[in-house]
Amino acid sequence: MEDRSPRLLAIAAHLARCAESGAWSDLREADAQLMQLSAAGAWQRHERPALLAAWRAHDHALQRCRDEAARLGTRLQDLATYKDGWMAYALEHDDGREDLG
Numbered sequence: 001m002e003d004r005s006p007r008l009l010a011i012a013a014h015l016a017r018c019a020e021s022g023a024w025s026d027l028r029e030a031d032a033q034l035m036q037l038s039a040a041g042a043w044q045r046h047e048r049p050a051l052l053a054a055w056r057a058h059d060h061a062l063q064r065c066r067d068e069a070a071r072l073g074t075r076l077q078d079l080a081t082y083k084d085g086w087m088a089y090a091l092e093h094d095d096g097r098e099d100l101g
Helices: 005-021 024-038 045-081 083-092
Strands: none
Touching: 005 024, 005 045, 024 045, 045 083
């Protein structure tokens, strides 16, 4: 059986980069790669250190996703709470340009 350690370590590094840079959509690709490797069969003893590195990187990325989701949730709640104020401001400061949407 092929040693999956190098691929696991590459995925772990990719997960860490994505989590730190906020490249959330790229995390989906890394998840798919992990699932593909997992489907190849039971992990061998010599692969376990690389698997642990991938697991830790995945756990860190998951926590970063949760933190970002919470931050965005708070921001959306603030926007909803102050919607009337934002609308009033927008109407008051209308510069006469047509809607670009």
